[in-house]
Amino acid sequence: MTAVIEKxxxxxxxxxxxxxIAFDxxxxxxxxxxLSSNGAALDVASPIxxxxxxxxxxxxDQFIRRCHPVWRSDKRIGVAFD
Structure with a gap:
């Protein structure tokens, strides 16, 4: 078994x-x-x-955070909170 290194x-x-995802x-x-205090992974219909x-x-949860994408896959994006 290969160990996964958490980055x-x-x-x-x-x-x-x-x-x-709210904008404009x-x-x-x-x-x-x-979800963490620094970011999240989101499933979306179209990351484009x-x-x-x-x-x-x-x-x-009355949770609102400004964020930006740091990685994208087919229908999932990783975001970091600003």
Whole structure:
């Protein structure tokens, strides 16, 4: 078995929360898959529509953070909080 080396400075916790990527009066629905004090991984229908900077809003938790994408895959993006 190969050990996985964690590169994040703060460990993320698995979650499954509905959220909104808010920018310029628009919103794109997403699902938060993991979360830390420094960032998150988000599932989105199309990462192409995600701007270079936006607010992540998790209404159920009254959570709002400005963030920016740091990596992208087919339908998931990793974001860092500003």
């Amino acid at each position: 994040r400075s703060v460990p993320r916790h698995r979650v499954l929360k509905g959220a909104t 009066g628009n919103g794109v629905e997403c699902t938060v898959r993991n 529509r995600v701007p270079p900077s936006f607010m992540l809003v998790i209404e159920a």
